[in-house]
Amino acid sequence: MENVLPFLLLLAAGQVMRRISVFPQDTAQSLNLYVIYIALPALILVQVPRLSLSENLLVPVLMPWLVVLFSGALVWSICRLLQWPRDITGALLLMVPLGNTAFLGIPMVELFYGRENVAYAILYDQFGSFLALSTYGTIILALYSGSSRPTLSMIAKKIILFPPFIALAAALSLRASILPGWMHTMLEMTAGSLVPVVMVAIGFQLRLTMPSSEWLPLLLGLTLRLVVIPLVFIFASLLFDLTDIGTRVSLFETAMPPMVAAGALASVAGLKPRLTAAMVGFGILLSFVTLPGMHYLINLALRG
Secondary structure (H helix, E strand, O other): OOOOHHHHHHHHHHHHHHOOOOOOOOHHHHHHHHHHHHHHHHHHHHHHHHOOOOHHHHHHHHHHHHHHHHHHHHHHHHHHHHOOOHHHHHHHHHHOOOEOOOOOHHHHHHHHHOHHHHHHHHHHHHHHHHHHHHHHHHHHHHHHOOOOOOOHHHHHHHHHHOHHHHHHHHHHHOOOOOOOHHHHHHHHHHHOOHHHHHHHHHHHHOOOOOOHHHHHHHHHHHHHHHHHHHHHHHHHHHHOOOOOHHHHHHHHHHOOOEOHHHHHHHHHOOOOHHHHHHHHHHHHHHHHHHHHHHHHHHHHHOOO
Protein backbone atom coordinates (compact mmCIF):
# COMPACT_ATOMS: atom_id res chain seq x y z
CA MET A 1 0.00 0.00 0.00
CA GLU A 2 2.84 2.42 0.74
CA ASN A 3 3.96 2.17 -2.91
CA VAL A 4 0.50 3.27 -4.07
CA LEU A 5 -0.19 5.95 -1.45
CA PRO A 6 1.87 8.67 -3.24
CA PHE A 7 -0.26 8.19 -6.39
CA LEU A 8 -3.46 8.67 -4.38
CA LEU A 9 -2.16 11.74 -2.55
CA LEU A 10 -1.04 13.39 -5.79
CA LEU A 11 -4.41 12.67 -7.42
CA ALA A 12 -6.08 14.20 -4.37
CA ALA A 13 -3.79 17.25 -4.59
CA GLY A 14 -4.95 17.82 -8.16
CA GLN A 15 -8.58 17.57 -7.06
CA VAL A 16 -7.99 20.12 -4.29
CA MET A 17 -6.22 22.52 -6.69
CA ARG A 18 -9.21 22.40 -9.06
CA ARG A 19 -11.46 23.64 -6.26
CA ILE A 20 -9.20 26.58 -5.36
CA SER A 21 -9.98 29.62 -7.49
CA VAL A 22 -6.36 30.80 -7.59
CA PHE A 23 -5.54 28.04 -10.10
CA PRO A 24 -6.74 28.78 -13.67
CA GLN A 25 -8.90 26.32 -15.56
CA ASP A 26 -6.08 25.46 -17.98
CA THR A 27 -3.68 24.45 -15.17
CA ALA A 28 -3.74 20.78 -16.22
CA GLN A 29 -2.91 21.70 -19.80
CA SER A 30 0.10 23.74 -18.65
CA LEU A 31 1.32 20.87 -16.47
CA ASN A 32 0.93 18.41 -19.34
CA LEU A 33 2.88 20.69 -21.68
CA TYR A 34 5.70 20.79 -19.12
CA VAL A 35 5.74 16.99 -19.11
CA ILE A 36 5.84 16.67 -22.90
CA TYR A 37 8.40 19.40 -23.57
CA ILE A 38 10.62 19.14 -20.49
CA ALA A 39 10.19 16.17 -18.12
CA LEU A 40 9.59 13.33 -20.59
CA PRO A 41 12.51 14.28 -22.89
CA ALA A 42 14.73 14.49 -19.79
CA LEU A 43 13.65 11.00 -18.73
CA ILE A 44 14.42 9.65 -22.19
CA LEU A 45 17.88 11.24 -22.18
CA VAL A 46 18.58 9.69 -18.79
CA GLN A 47 17.22 6.18 -19.34
CA VAL A 48 17.81 5.25 -23.00
CA PRO A 49 21.64 5.43 -22.89
CA ARG A 50 21.56 2.92 -20.01
CA LEU A 51 19.76 0.21 -22.01
CA SER A 52 21.52 -3.09 -22.60
CA LEU A 53 20.21 -6.46 -23.77
CA SER A 54 21.23 -10.09 -23.58
CA GLU A 55 19.88 -12.88 -25.81
CA ASN A 56 18.31 -14.88 -22.97
CA LEU A 57 15.89 -12.11 -22.00
CA LEU A 58 13.80 -11.95 -25.16
CA VAL A 59 10.37 -12.55 -23.60
CA PRO A 60 10.38 -9.40 -21.41
CA VAL A 61 11.58 -7.42 -24.42
CA LEU A 62 9.25 -8.83 -27.09
CA MET A 63 6.04 -9.19 -25.08
CA PRO A 64 5.35 -5.44 -24.62
CA TRP A 65 5.60 -4.90 -28.38
CA LEU A 66 3.23 -7.80 -29.01
CA VAL A 67 0.86 -6.23 -26.48
CA VAL A 68 1.00 -2.90 -28.33
CA LEU A 69 0.36 -4.51 -31.72
CA PHE A 70 -2.42 -6.81 -30.53
CA SER A 71 -4.23 -4.29 -28.34
CA GLY A 72 -3.85 -1.52 -30.91
CA ALA A 73 -5.44 -3.69 -33.61
CA LEU A 74 -8.18 -4.79 -31.21
CA VAL A 75 -9.01 -1.23 -30.12
CA TRP A 76 -9.02 0.05 -33.69
CA SER A 77 -11.36 -2.74 -34.80
CA ILE A 78 -13.79 -2.15 -31.93
CA CYS A 79 -13.83 1.63 -32.44
CA ARG A 80 -14.44 1.16 -36.16
CA LEU A 81 -17.22 -1.35 -35.47
CA LEU A 82 -18.91 1.02 -33.00
CA GLN A 83 -18.26 4.02 -35.28
CA TRP A 84 -16.72 6.07 -32.50
CA PRO A 85 -15.24 9.49 -33.42
CA ARG A 86 -11.56 9.95 -34.13
CA ASP A 87 -10.75 11.62 -30.81
CA ILE A 88 -12.13 8.70 -28.80
CA THR A 89 -10.36 6.22 -31.08
CA GLY A 90 -7.06 8.08 -30.73
CA ALA A 91 -7.43 8.31 -26.96
CA LEU A 92 -8.07 4.57 -26.60
CA LEU A 93 -5.25 3.71 -29.02
CA LEU A 94 -2.90 5.53 -26.66
CA MET A 95 -4.32 4.48 -23.32
CA VAL A 96 -5.05 0.77 -23.85
CA PRO A 97 -1.79 -0.49 -25.45
CA LEU A 98 0.53 1.50 -23.14
CA GLY A 99 0.59 0.38 -19.50
CA ASN A 100 2.00 1.96 -16.35
CA THR A 101 4.85 -0.56 -16.32
CA ALA A 102 7.44 1.61 -14.58
CA PHE A 103 6.08 3.89 -11.86
CA LEU A 104 3.43 1.42 -10.72
CA GLY A 105 4.60 -1.76 -12.43
CA ILE A 106 8.10 -1.98 -10.96
CA PRO A 107 6.99 -1.47 -7.31
CA MET A 108 4.18 -4.00 -7.85
CA VAL A 109 6.56 -6.57 -9.33
CA GLU A 110 8.85 -6.12 -6.34
CA LEU A 111 5.87 -6.57 -4.01
CA PHE A 112 4.48 -9.72 -5.68
CA TYR A 113 7.60 -11.35 -7.16
CA GLY A 114 10.46 -10.05 -5.03
CA ARG A 115 13.28 -7.58 -5.62
CA GLU A 116 15.42 -10.24 -7.30
CA ASN A 117 12.97 -10.33 -10.24
CA VAL A 118 12.58 -6.58 -10.76
CA ALA A 119 15.16 -6.73 -13.59
CA TYR A 120 12.56 -8.42 -15.81
CA ALA A 121 10.13 -5.57 -15.17
CA ILE A 122 12.82 -3.01 -16.03
CA LEU A 123 13.52 -4.77 -19.33
CA TYR A 124 9.79 -4.91 -20.11
CA ASP A 125 9.42 -1.21 -19.40
CA GLN A 126 12.61 0.18 -20.91
CA PHE A 127 12.77 -1.88 -24.11
CA GLY A 128 9.01 -2.09 -24.54
CA SER A 129 6.62 0.41 -22.99
CA PHE A 130 9.12 3.25 -22.79
CA LEU A 131 10.29 3.03 -26.41
CA ALA A 132 6.71 2.39 -27.62
CA LEU A 133 5.63 5.64 -25.97
CA SER A 134 8.20 7.57 -28.02
CA THR A 135 7.51 5.77 -31.31
CA TYR A 136 4.03 4.22 -31.39
CA GLY A 137 2.67 7.05 -29.24
CA THR A 138 4.08 9.67 -31.60
CA ILE A 139 2.51 7.97 -34.61
CA ILE A 140 -0.93 7.77 -32.95
CA LEU A 141 -0.77 11.46 -32.03
CA ALA A 142 0.24 12.38 -35.56
CA LEU A 143 -2.65 10.37 -37.00
CA TYR A 144 -5.44 11.35 -34.61
CA SER A 145 -4.72 14.83 -33.27
CA GLY A 146 -6.43 17.58 -35.25
CA SER A 147 -9.78 17.62 -36.98
CA SER A 148 -8.68 16.34 -40.40
CA ARG A 149 -6.78 13.29 -41.55
CA PRO A 150 -3.10 14.19 -41.98
CA THR A 151 -1.01 13.52 -45.07
CA LEU A 152 2.14 11.40 -44.93
CA SER A 153 4.29 14.53 -44.95
CA MET A 154 2.30 16.01 -42.06
CA ILE A 155 2.67 12.78 -40.07
CA ALA A 156 6.42 12.68 -40.72
CA LYS A 157 6.76 16.33 -39.68
CA LYS A 158 4.83 15.78 -36.45
CA ILE A 159 6.94 12.76 -35.58
CA ILE A 160 10.26 14.45 -36.34
CA LEU A 161 9.37 17.60 -34.38
CA PHE A 162 7.78 15.81 -31.41
CA PRO A 163 9.98 16.58 -28.34
CA PRO A 164 10.09 12.99 -26.93
CA PHE A 165 11.04 11.65 -30.36
CA ILE A 166 13.79 14.25 -30.72
CA ALA A 167 15.02 13.25 -27.27
CA LEU A 168 14.96 9.57 -28.25
CA ALA A 169 17.06 10.25 -31.36
CA ALA A 170 19.48 12.33 -29.32
CA ALA A 171 19.70 9.68 -26.59
CA LEU A 172 20.48 6.93 -29.10
CA SER A 173 23.21 9.05 -30.68
CA LEU A 174 24.68 9.87 -27.26
CA ARG A 175 24.92 6.27 -26.06
CA ALA A 176 28.68 6.18 -26.40
CA SER A 177 29.11 9.66 -24.96
CA ILE A 178 29.43 10.77 -21.36
CA LEU A 179 27.40 13.80 -20.34
CA PRO A 180 28.94 16.36 -18.00
CA GLY A 181 28.09 15.71 -14.38
CA TRP A 182 26.09 18.91 -13.96
CA MET A 183 23.97 18.10 -17.02
CA HIS A 184 23.29 14.56 -15.88
CA THR A 185 22.24 15.88 -12.45
CA MET A 186 19.91 18.41 -14.06
CA LEU A 187 18.32 15.74 -16.28
CA GLU A 188 17.86 13.38 -13.33
CA MET A 189 16.13 16.12 -11.31
CA THR A 190 13.89 17.06 -14.21
CA ALA A 191 13.01 13.45 -15.03
CA GLY A 192 12.07 12.88 -11.40
CA SER A 193 9.35 15.52 -11.68
CA LEU A 194 7.45 13.65 -14.40
CA VAL A 195 5.26 11.39 -12.27
CA PRO A 196 4.29 13.97 -9.60
CA VAL A 197 3.40 16.58 -12.21
CA VAL A 198 1.40 14.15 -14.36
CA MET A 199 -0.51 12.75 -11.39
CA VAL A 200 -1.43 16.24 -10.17
CA ALA A 201 -2.57 17.13 -13.71
CA ILE A 202 -4.66 13.95 -13.87
CA GLY A 203 -6.20 14.71 -10.48
CA PHE A 204 -7.01 18.23 -11.71
CA GLN A 205 -8.80 16.83 -14.77
CA LEU A 206 -10.42 13.82 -13.11
CA ARG A 207 -14.21 14.06 -12.85
CA LEU A 208 -16.50 11.56 -11.16
CA THR A 209 -19.23 12.73 -13.52
CA MET A 210 -18.54 12.32 -17.22
CA PRO A 211 -20.52 12.80 -20.44
CA SER A 212 -22.67 9.74 -21.12
CA SER A 213 -20.88 9.27 -24.45
CA GLU A 214 -17.57 8.64 -22.63
CA TRP A 215 -18.68 6.07 -20.05
CA LEU A 216 -18.69 3.16 -22.49
CA PRO A 217 -15.21 3.96 -23.90
CA LEU A 218 -13.96 4.28 -20.29
CA LEU A 219 -15.38 0.92 -19.22
CA LEU A 220 -14.28 -0.80 -22.42
CA GLY A 221 -10.76 0.65 -22.31
CA LEU A 222 -10.18 -0.35 -18.69
CA THR A 223 -11.65 -3.82 -19.22
CA LEU A 224 -9.33 -4.41 -22.15
CA ARG A 225 -6.30 -2.99 -20.33
CA LEU A 226 -6.79 -4.63 -16.94
CA VAL A 227 -8.46 -7.93 -17.83
CA VAL A 228 -8.72 -8.96 -21.48
CA ILE A 229 -5.14 -8.28 -22.62
CA PRO A 230 -3.42 -10.11 -19.72
CA LEU A 231 -5.80 -13.07 -20.11
CA VAL A 232 -5.02 -13.34 -23.83
CA PHE A 233 -1.28 -13.34 -23.18
CA ILE A 234 -1.58 -15.83 -20.31
CA PHE A 235 -3.32 -18.18 -22.74
CA ALA A 236 -0.67 -17.54 -25.41
CA SER A 237 2.12 -18.31 -22.93
CA LEU A 238 0.45 -21.62 -22.12
CA LEU A 239 0.24 -22.48 -25.83
CA PHE A 240 3.97 -21.86 -26.27
CA ASP A 241 4.83 -23.55 -22.94
CA LEU A 242 6.44 -20.41 -21.49
CA THR A 243 6.39 -20.77 -17.72
CA ASP A 244 9.66 -19.24 -16.48
CA ILE A 245 9.81 -16.36 -14.02
CA GLY A 246 10.66 -13.83 -16.73
CA THR A 247 7.45 -14.74 -18.54
CA ARG A 248 5.42 -14.52 -15.33
CA VAL A 249 6.73 -11.06 -14.52
CA SER A 250 6.10 -9.95 -18.12
CA LEU A 251 2.51 -11.22 -17.96
CA PHE A 252 2.03 -9.34 -14.69
CA GLU A 253 3.23 -6.17 -16.43
CA THR A 254 0.61 -6.63 -19.17
CA ALA A 255 -2.04 -6.17 -16.46
CA MET A 256 -0.90 -2.70 -15.36
CA PRO A 257 -3.34 0.24 -15.69
CA PRO A 258 -2.90 2.90 -18.41
CA MET A 259 0.39 4.81 -18.53
CA VAL A 260 0.38 8.25 -16.90
CA ALA A 261 2.63 9.79 -19.57
CA ALA A 262 0.31 8.48 -22.31
CA GLY A 263 -2.51 10.31 -20.57
CA ALA A 264 -0.49 13.51 -20.69
CA LEU A 265 0.18 13.04 -24.41
CA ALA A 266 -3.49 12.47 -25.14
CA SER A 267 -4.50 15.50 -23.11
CA VAL A 268 -2.05 17.82 -24.84
CA ALA A 269 -3.29 16.58 -28.22
CA GLY A 270 -6.91 17.24 -27.25
CA LEU A 271 -7.85 13.56 -27.36
CA LYS A 272 -10.67 13.49 -24.80
CA PRO A 273 -8.75 14.84 -21.74
CA ARG A 274 -11.53 13.88 -19.32
CA LEU A 275 -11.67 10.35 -20.67
CA THR A 276 -7.90 9.84 -20.57
CA ALA A 277 -7.61 11.34 -17.08
CA ALA A 278 -10.39 9.03 -15.89
CA MET A 279 -8.70 6.01 -17.45
CA VAL A 280 -5.48 6.76 -15.58
CA GLY A 281 -7.11 7.67 -12.27
CA PHE A 282 -9.75 4.94 -12.13
CA GLY A 283 -7.29 2.48 -13.67
CA ILE A 284 -4.88 2.92 -10.77
CA LEU A 285 -7.68 2.49 -8.25
CA LEU A 286 -9.11 -0.62 -9.94
CA SER A 287 -5.66 -2.16 -10.32
CA PHE A 288 -5.47 -2.60 -6.54
CA VAL A 289 -8.17 -5.26 -7.04
CA THR A 290 -7.25 -6.66 -10.46
CA LEU A 291 -3.49 -7.05 -9.96
CA PRO A 292 -3.71 -9.50 -7.04
CA GLY A 293 -6.23 -11.48 -9.08
CA MET A 294 -3.96 -11.56 -12.13
CA HIS A 295 -1.01 -12.58 -9.97
CA TYR A 296 -3.03 -15.54 -8.70
CA LEU A 297 -4.16 -16.54 -12.23
CA ILE A 298 -0.63 -16.29 -13.66
CA ASN A 299 0.82 -18.51 -10.97
CA LEU A 300 -2.08 -20.94 -11.25
CA ALA A 301 -1.94 -21.21 -15.04
CA LEU A 302 1.88 -21.33 -15.31
CA ARG A 303 2.57 -23.43 -12.24
CA GLY A 304 4.38 -26.02 -14.36
